[in-house]
Amino acid sequence: MSPSTIQVTETARFLGAGSATATLTAQARELIPGGTSRLHYVFEPYPIYARSGAGCRLTDVEGDARIDCLNNMTALIHGHCNADVNAAVIEQLGRGASFSEPSEPEVALARLLVQRVPSLERVHFRSSGTEAVMMAIKLARAFTGRDMIAKFEGGYHGYYDYVQMSVLSTPANWGDAQAPHSVPSSGGLSRAVEQEVLTLPFNDPQGVERLLQQHGGRIAALLVEPLSNRSGMALPASGFLDFLREVTRRHGILLIFDEVIAFRVGPQGAQGRYGGAPDLTAFGKIIGGGLPIGAVGGRADVMGLLDPTRGPARVISGGTYSGNPLSAAAGAATLRLLTATQFERLDALGRRMREGINSIFRATGQPAQASGDASLFQLVPTDRPIENYRSIPRDAAATAWLDRLHQGLLRAGVIVSNRGLGCLSTAMDEADVDECLGAFEQAVAGMRV
Numbered sequence: 001m002s003p004s005t006i007q008v009t010e011t012a013r014f015l016g017a018g019s020a021t022a023t024l025t026a027q028a029r030e031l032i033p034g035g036t037s038r039l040h041y042v043f044e045p046y047p048i049y050a051r052s053g054a055g056c057r058l059t060d061v062e063g064d065a066r067i068d069c070l071n072n073m074t075a076l077i078h079g080h081c082n083a084d085v086n087a088a089v090i091e092q093l094g095r096g097a098s099f100s101e102p103s104e105p106e107v108a109l110a111r112l113l114v115q116r117v118p119s120l121e122r123v124h125f126r127s128s129g130t131e132a133v134m135m136a137i138k139l140a141r142a143f144t145g146r147d148m149i150a151k152f153e154g155g156y157h158g159y160y161d162y163v164q165m166s167v168l169s170t171p172a173n174w175g176d177a178q179a180p181h182s183v184p185s186s187g188g189l190s191r192a193v194e195q196e197v198l199t200l201p202f203n204d205p206q207g208v209e210r211l212l213q214q215h216g217g218r219i220a221a222l223l224v225e226p227l228s229n230r231s232g233m234a235l236p237a238s239g240f241l242d243f244l245r246e247v248t249r250r251h252g253i254l255l256i257f258d259e260v261i262a263f264r265v266g267p268q269g270a271q272g273r274y275g276g277a278p279d280l281t282a283f284g285k286i287i288g289g290g291l292p293i294g295a296v297g298g299r300a301d302v303m304g305l306l307d308p309t310r311g312p313a314r315v316i317s318g319g320t321y322s323g324n325p326l327s328a329a330a331g332a333a334t335l336r337l338l339t340a341t342q343f344e345r346l347d348a349l350g351r352r353m354r355e356g357i358n359s360i361f362r363a364t365g366q367p368a369q370a371s372g373d374a375s376l377f378q379l380v381p382t383d384r385p386i387e388n389y390r391s392i393p394r395d396a397a398a399t400a401w402l403d404r405l406h407q408g409l410l411r412a413g414v415i416v417s418n419r420g421l422g423c424l425s426t427a428m429d430e431a432d433v434d435e436c437l438g439a440f441e442q443a444v445a446g447m448r449v
């Protein structure tokens with residue numbers, strides 16, 4: 001069946017007693033803590049299990065198709081089984097899955113990234129976004145000789161110890177808005193981490209200025225996700241990223257952009273769309289075309305710390321799968337398809353989706369909004385302006401609202417994350433977006449009864 005002939009229909013088959021999904025869930029929970037290795041995909045009563053994807057549709061193990069507005073947590077910008085991406089992977093697989101030696105796809109992907117993003121002079125590959133962020137922080141520490149890092153409240157950057165701080169803060173522990181507490185967001189972090197992470201308020205230049213005046217001399221890197229989904233996709237206020245550029249330079253701090261998701265917003269990523277000119281950028285997700293990848297790129301003098309050809313490297317790297325040819329081939333094919341025209345299409349589709357959802361929320365009196373930019377959207381349980389992490393209600397009612405909407409959408413044939421994250425792919429057209437909006441209408445109507 002071709003993608004365009006698959007229709008989504010309302011279904012709750014996965015919830016039925018004795019369904020294939022219920023059986024798989026029971027088996028998985030005996031084998032894997034929580035039933036899956038990705039905490040982000042655990043929700044009540046249990047997730048659907050994917051069997052296959054084609055274009056913008058995903059079919060579950062019950063045989064039910066839905067429109068995929070999550071695309072492996074934003075990684076699949078061309079949707080599932082894109083012909084060019086699959087051909088590149090299959091061609092490479094015919095030559096070998098991975099080697100000890102470097103290979104041509106790694107060089108090709110590096111060239112595509114450096115050509116696209118003006119702040120990249122050199123690039124270095126890893127196997128995940130988490131590893132890319134970890135390497136960027138290590139480079140900054142080695143370059144500056146300082147230990148501390150600064151990050152924004154609510155910013156998610158993967159699960160390296162030093163970024164698992166203040167990701168899940170609550171009103172009970174987050175402290176002063178202008179000087180947020182650094183709150184551990186996972187067990188297993190050394191207490192030293194708490195001492196070495198400064199938490200900053202997003203979109204608050206005075207707050208950032210004051211905190212950096214106090215601690216700036218000890219900080220190696222300031223890490224920012226220009227468009228943070230945990231913060232309701234709060235857009236950086238006009239000039240905020242340029243302010244970060246200026247203030248970090250003044251304090252001798254390296255500015256790191258985390259564009260693991262935000263690289264989706266345009267040909268040169270978030271830095272091309274919102275400004276900021278970082279020293280280093282962490283990438284992941286779309287640059288691997290659906291296969292595991294991460295990359296850090298930036299200034300040649302900083303990246304040069306990884307270079308062992310001019311004396312011993314100052315920062316030691318490794319990774320059996322770093323720069324692996326399958327991911328690099330998929331990533332290069334993905335970037336080649338991402339033309340300016342495709343970004344314009346995605347922008348228009350994203351606008352249509354956000355405006356459509358917002359008019360449904362308004363018409364039905366839901367105090368909520370679809371925020372975001374370009375091909376990204378976030379379902380947020382407030383109709384007030386979103387500036388940062390604290391703009392989002394985090395009480396039980398807000399969580400229950402999102403849970404009901406998420407479940408309603410799943411039944412109506414649309415996949416978003418259980419925290420309201422959604423994104424589009426180039427596999428979609430206006431009719432697909434309108435089909436999603438029909439499902440939104442159904443899901444929201446179900447919330448009123």
Ligand SMILES: Cc1ncc(COP(=O)(O)O)c(C=O)c1O
Pocket residue numbers: 073127128129130131133156157158159225258259260261262284285293294
């Ligand atoms: C902004 C951001 N940074 C880093 C990461 C970590 O990337 P990965 O899951 O590939 O380790 C993620 C993952 O969702 C992310 O959204």
